[in-house]
Amino acid sequence: MDMFKRAIRRLGAGPWIPPEHGKMPYFWLLSLGYMGWKYFYVMPTPLEALMLVLTLVVFVVLYCFSFWARGWQVVACMLASCLIGAIWVRWNVGAATFFIFACAAAAGILRLRRAMLAIAGVIVLALLTSLLIASTQMRFLFLMPILTISLPVGVGAVMDARLRRSRQELVRKQEEVEHMATIAERERISRDLHDLLGHSLSLIALKAELARKLVHRDLDSCAREIGDIETSARQALAEVRAAVSGYRESGLAHALASARASLAAADVQLEEKVERFALGPAAENVVALALREAVTNVVRHAGAKRCSVSLALEHGVAVLRIADDGQARSEADIRHGNGLSGMRERVASVGGKLALRVCAGLELELRIPAGATV
Numbered sequence: 001m002d003m004f005k006r007a008i009r010r011l012g013a014g015p016w017i018p019p020e021h022g023k024m025p026y027f028w029l030l031s032l033g034y035m036g037w038k039y040f041y042v043m044p045t046p047l048e049a050l051m052l053v054l055t056l057v058v059f060v061v062l063y064c065f066s067f068w069a070r071g072w073q074v075v076a077c078m079l080a081s082c083l084i085g086a087i088w089v090r091w092n093v094g095a096a097t098f099f100i101f102a103c104a105a106a107a108g109i110l111r112l113r114r115a116m117l118a119i120a121g122v123i124v125l126a127l128l129t130s131l132l133i134a135s136t137q138m139r140f141l142f143l144m145p146i147l148t149i150s151l152p153v154g155v156g157a158v159m160d161a162r163l164r165r166s167r168q169e170l171v172r173k174q175e176e177v178e179h180m181a182t183i184a185e186r187e188r189i190s191r192d193l194h195d196l197l198g199h200s201l202s203l204i205a206l207k208a209e210l211a212r213k214l215v216h217r218d219l220d221s222c223a224r225e226i227g228d229i230e231t232s233a234r235q236a237l238a239e240v241r242a243a244v245s246g247y248r249e250s251g252l253a254h255a256l257a258s259a260r261a262s263l264a265a266a267d268v269q270l271e272e273k274v275e276r277f278a279l280g281p282a283a284e285n286v287v288a289l290a291l292r293e294a295v296t297n298v299v300r301h302a303g304a305k306r307c308s309v310s311l312a313l314e315h316g317v318a319v320l321r322i323a324d325d326g327q328a329r330s331e332a333d334i335r336h337g338n339g340l341s342g343m344r345e346r347v348a349s350v351g352g353k354l355a356l357r358v359c360a361g362l363e364l365e366l367r368i369p370a371g372a373t374v
Helices: 002-013 024-040 046-066 072-088 093-108 112-132 136-214 219-245 252-265 281-302 338-349
Strands: 269-274 306-314 317-324 353-359 361-369
Touching: 024 046, 024 093, 046 072, 046 093, 072 093, 072 112, 093 112, 093 136, 112 136, 136 219, 136 252, 136 281, 252 269, 252 281, 252 306, 281 306, 281 317, 281 338, 281 361, 338 353, 338 361
Parallel strands: 269 306
Antiparallel strands: 306 317, 317 361, 353 361
């Protein structure tokens, strides 16, 4: 009874049938016309006509609810449809249509084997119900549509439901992939902005500090430093715009030039040993960003006087080493912030490895397949 009340509320609120099924289920209700075939030849009594109308109303409610039913409710709908058919079979062999609808309702059963067993069960119930018919001819008219239509209709409905559920699952997977791609893109932008702004703002801060010291001593040098600040700020703005738009390729040559400028502004002596060899786009981008981040950390946190940068090709692997003579003397002195985390993620994304070693300062070693393109 509670199930029937929910079905009535569903009819009142709408939609009657889940939208993903389209309009075809409403068209299938025309099969109920099989119940009216008898009355082309025999006029129904008023009581029979009233009972027929009430039965059709009840069945339509049950039919619509079967599309929303889950679990045991599906089986209950199938049994209720068979019961309606069994009640009517003595007076109208068109009741076979209720058994056919019961077979179609098996589409709501998720497991294929159970759905097929349910269809077989409905056919067995129909065969047993046919024993209630006294006339052999009427029994034949009752069984003919069941034996010829119910199995194809039931199997077709089950296969269609499984296909529809597969499509829905695929759509959900696609939405998950799109969501994960959005998250990955946000993380990429976050890492890139951190590296770009951290490096560029550190350089601007150093230049501004130097300009402040020179303002009363050497106006020409102060003007040059201010010009460098303006250039650095414009370059940082352009790189931020490119990073957000997703089209930035951070070139190694530019990163090296920027590293030289930052270290010189911080009065850190640079020892550079960079070999020239072909790097894949992704590998070059990761190496350049790692160089930016490492130099930024040297300038900000290391307190170093010297910094060495080397890049070499070893058995098809690009090896970047950056070492300083700063204050780091143990692993505890390493600050594992967003910069290092982002660097590790980028290196791992192209199949590379990142290692940190502490001796008389900090040494960073990055290994990436030189041909990495994605």
